[in-house]
Amino acid sequence: MVSFYSFIGFAGAVAASIAAAPVVAQGTGEDSWRATYTLFGTPGIIDMPSAVALPDGEISANLSAFGDTRRATFSFQVLPRLTANFRYSLIDAYDRSFDAQYLLADEGRIRPAVAIGFRDFLGTGRYSSEYFVATKTVSPNVRVSGGIGWGRLGTVNGFTNPLGIIDQGFETRPTDRPGTGGTVLAKQFFRGDAAFFGGVEWRLNDEWTVLAEYSSDSYQRETDRTDFVRESPLNFGVTWQPNESYQLGAYYLYGSEVGLSATIIVDPTSRPTVSGLDQAPIPVAVRSEMTAAAASWGTPQVQAGAVQALGAIMSAEGFRLIGAEITGSTLRVRYENGRYRAEAQGVGRLSRLLTNAAPLDIDTFVLEPSQNGIALSSVTIRRGDMEQLENAPNATALSYDRVLFDDASGPAPAILYDDPTPAFLWGISPYLEVTLFDGESPARGDVGLEASFQYELRPNLVLAGSYRQRLLGNRDEVGRISESTLPDVRRTGLRYGAESGGGIENLFVSWYARPGRDLYSRVSAGYLERGFAGVSSEVLWKPVDNQLALGAELNYSIMRDFDMGFGFRPACSDINCTDYSGEDYDIVTGHVSAYYDFDNGFVAQVDVGRYLAGDWGATFSLDREFNNGWKVGGYFTLTNVEFEDFGEGSFDKGIRIEVPFDALVGTPTRDTAGTTLSSLERDGGARLRIDGRLYDVVEGGHQGQMQDNWGRFWR
Amino acid sequence: MKKTLITGLLGATLALVAACGPLQEGNRAVSLLSGVFGSLSGADDSPSEGGVAMTRAVIEAQEADLLRVSIISRDATAILLKVATNGSKVTWASQDGLSLAFDRGLLVASRGFGDDLMGTDISSAVASLRGGGNHLRTLDFLNGLDEIERRTFQCSTVVTGSESLTIVERTYQTTVLEETCTDSNFGFKNTYWRDRDGTIWQSRQWISVQTGYLGYQRL
Incomplete structure (x- = not known):
């Protein structure tokens, strides 16, 4: 039990930190009645759902407790009508579940809103239920919901399934399910007895809401296996929502239990500092007003001096100049933006800087934003447009229309900048590593020191490494290793550094290049990650203005030893991984990938190929990328590993979230924080973990994302 | 530079061990916290007149x-x-x-x-x-x-x-x-x-x- 409370505390800390940002009221001015969060973390009443959607894009974390039951739920409003939830709960044992609800119809003047929902449709099925629910706001402050449920929601006063008219098969709900869970339980959907449920929300004022409901869930499992006593189908509750950032609830449940819930709500579409606290940009210098005109770059000596001077000014503004040259009346500048998340903002700021620094006879700027030493695109901007549109109405849209995007695979500008930054950089920082949901303990953690260095041979050729040493923590207590017949490429991951207390996290050289127009390449070699050393190579085809990109990756890797030194190890030879003998494990893996950037902010990715355990299959990912840098997405991998062989979860899947630090801090930074929920470390569908895969490096510098971020051009 | 959320935030609260070295100069985790507190207090962006009497x-x-x-x-x-x-x-x-x-x-x-x-x-x-x-x-x-x-x-x-x-x-x-x-x-x-x-x-x-x-x- 103690460990569960530490999990709750931990989840609370995560939620609080996510919520640290958008706590300022957005004040949309609409008097829309927000959804009430249930004990399941979903929109509804207390335990029962309602046909209310959350605001588009909203993210929430909900913790609830009553009796022996504990639930922690992460929710995301994927689309205006689609709500998705992931839950980690304690029923009689730890369990995870996925829910989805789709709003079929909005509320009309007479017609109620109608939604269809699936609870626990992908897990072990302990909460498995399906429902239709209708909700009507009968007076400005009273909202009534009623519905019909199957599965757990059909266990109180259930009646023979009305769908039996269509097919008698609907009348019985099959109980067989894979022991490992994790598959879609489609054979059970809308089968077995059905029952009615319903409830009412009564809003006392903006902050307080009183709730009452009739629950059609008999809590059979809890009654059988825990001390839970269910004496009534009626639940009562009250919620307090003082602002748009959190909601607290207290309940009297099933005639016997007191329950509590807390929900933290984050709106990724808003930012507490709105446009951000970035320093004001250097104003545009208009040629007709320039008193101290920059001299023209006539002689080679003047050119070299001018490029050095430009590089120094740029570095004060967060840019690293790679090189510059003048051809006719065009100034071409290749640079790396190290400060601004949005390349569009970098382009806008650098253009204004150049109006101050460029000779008077220059009328066109060609900017080549780069990352990892390779140019991502070429953006052509007329100096006259900068002069004309600065602080003008509608300047953002007008300037976007006048800019040209192109590929930048050509040679670097003629005069390279001699960067005074040392090629060798080092650092020491504390780290905290947390392992979640390892099956026995919800969370384990280590605190220690990390030493890292990077040595830049050339901007696109970098040797980097890091070494960690644990100071305190409990990650050395490795729990049970789950049984499997697959080579232990990931499931024994907890053993890395467990005994040695640390070691070489990574130590490898990476080389980025532009082999041709629209083409990008990467080669990484060395100790790539904790588990594997080897060589990884990748090519990406991504035209600067294209929504589709194609990639291929080919890797050879050897499995590293648990002490995280330079040595290697074989795969274990028994199902419990107590015996290691034989040859070191090595494997050739690779994928072909397709990426598609939809107009509505969604990015889809499909990778097909061979995974680390030698299995073949495909990974499907879908992320929603907000223009301000927030990303929320999910993925799953299906390979030729049988579900029984894979182990708990049946196949690899997860939810991931990436938070841009500039949204939290307000000041510009390219750093992000990312975390993945729910991925169980198993051996099937496992890939090499490599930082700096090409699509992530290239995407920000291409037209699609620049257009999304163009609002920041004049910021 | 991608960090896990946890590493980033809790790393920053470890006042016991300070980050150092040129690679850590822009340690966002540290500035993240100071930034949050700064923006709440409103001290970040209050312009000052510098105390010179204007004549x-x-x-x-x-x-x-x-x-x-x-x-x-x-x-x-x-x-x-x-x-x-x-x-x-x-x-x-x-x-x-x-x-x-x-x-x-x-x-x-x-x-x-x-x-x-x-x-x-x-x-x-x-x-x-x-x-x-x-x-x-x-x-x-x-x-x-x-x-x-x-x-x-x-x-x-x-x-x-x-x-x-x-x-x-x-x-x-x-x-x-x-x-x-x-x-x-x-x-x-x-x-x-x-x-x-x-x-x-x-x-x-x-x-x-x-x-x-x-x-x-x-x-």
Whole structure:
């Protein structure tokens, strides 16, 4: 039990930190009645759902407790009508579940809103239920919901399934399910007895809401296996929502239990500092007003001096100049933006800087934003447009229309900048590593020191490494290793550094290049990650203005030893991984990938190929990328590993979230924080973990994302 | 540089061991926390006047033109320097990274205040200052989703009186005008102290919903 409370505390800390940002009221001015969060973390009443959607894009974390039951739920409003939830709960044992609800119809003047929902449709099925629910706001402050449920929601006063008219098969709900869970339980959907449920929300004022409901869930499992006593189908509750950032609830449940819930709500579409606290940009210098005109770059000596001077000014503004040259009346500048998340903002700021620094006879700027030493695109901007549109109405849209995007695979500008930054950089920082949901303990953690260095041979050729040493923590207590017949490429991951207390996290050289127009390449070699050393190579085809990109990756890797030194190890030879003998494990893996950037902010990715355990299959990912840098997405991998062989979860899947630090801090930074929920470390569908895969490096510098971020051009 | 959320945030709270070395100079986890606290206290962006008593002699001694500015909701005052001219638009900036641009005395843009005004069309508003009138005004804002939000306001300007205005030992005879603007769910009121040549010596103008009003005096 103690460990569960530490999990709750931990989840609370995560939620609080996510919520640290958008706590300022957005004040949309609409008097829309927000959804009430249930004990399941979903929109509804207390335990029962309602046909209310959350605001588009909203993210929430909900913790609830009553009796022996504990639930922690992460929710995301994927689309205006689609709500998705992931839950980690304690029923009689730890369990995870996925829910989805789709709003079929909005509320009309007479017609109620109608939604269809699936609870626990992908897990072990302990909460498995399906429902239709209708909700009507009968007076400005009273909202009534009623519905019909199957599965757990059909266990109180259930009646023979009305769908039996269509097919008698609907009348019985099959109980067989894979022991490992994790598959879609489609054979059970809308089968077995059905029952009615319903409830009412009564809003006392903006902050307080009183709730009452009739629950059609008999809590059979809890009654059988825990001390839970269910004496009534009626639940009562009250919620307090003082602002748009959190909601607290207290309940009297099933005639016997007191329950509590807390929900933290984050709106990724808003930012507490709105446009951000970035320093004001250097104003545009208009040629007709320039008193101290920059001299023209006539002689080679003047050119070299001018490029050095430009590089120094740029570095004060967060840019690293790679090189510059003048051809006719065009100034071409290749640079790396190290400060601004949005390349569009970098382009806008650098253009204004150049109006101050460029000779008077220059009328066109060609900017080549780069990352990892390779140019991502070429953006052509007329100096006259900068002069004309600065602080003008509608300047953002007008300037976007006048800019040209192109590929930048050509040679670097003629005069390279001699960067005074040392090629060798080092650092020491504390780290905290947390392992979640390892099956026995919800969370384990280590605190220690990390030493890292990077040595830049050339901007696109970098040797980097890091070494960690644990100071305190409990990650050395490795729990049970789950049984499997697959080579232990990931499931024994907890053993890395467990005994040695640390070691070489990574130590490898990476080389980025532009082999041709629209083409990008990467080669990484060395100790790539904790588990594997080897060589990884990748090519990406991504035209600067294209929504589709194609990639291929080919890797050879050897499995590293648990002490995280330079040595290697074989795969274990028994199902419990107590015996290691034989040859070191090595494997050739690779994928072909397709990426598609939809107009509505969604990015889809499909990778097909061979995974680390030698299995073949495909990974499907879908992320929603907000223009301000927030990303929320999910993925799953299906390979030729049988579900029984894979182990708990049946196949690899997860939810991931990436938070841009500039949204939290307000000041510009390219750093992000990312975390993945729910991925169980198993051996099937496992890939090499490599930082700096090409699509992530290239995407920000291409037209699609620049257009999304163009609002920041004049910021 | 990608970190796990947990590593980033809790790493920062480990005051026991400080991050060091050139690679850690931009350790965002540390600045993240300071940034959060800073922005809550509002201390980040409060301009200061530097404590120098403002006299005509001090003003005359400056090479650049000066503008005394206050952000009324933040109770903050600063002296801005004229840093650039683009046609009829003049940009003034403070040393701590704030800037304001005016066109013939009317605010057209702000930068560094958080909720910033990105641009606006003031030509009809300028015309209305010659004695009053009705006009439309479109203001561009950059929202939290990095998108431009254009809001159009219906405005009317009226003369409310005349005033003898003294700014640091100098007195100007001014007409006081009020420009009242509303859109479907918001309204603001700008006030201008304008002399006979059309120079606005003092003004109170709306910047944005979160930043509120700006007050300025030409020095």
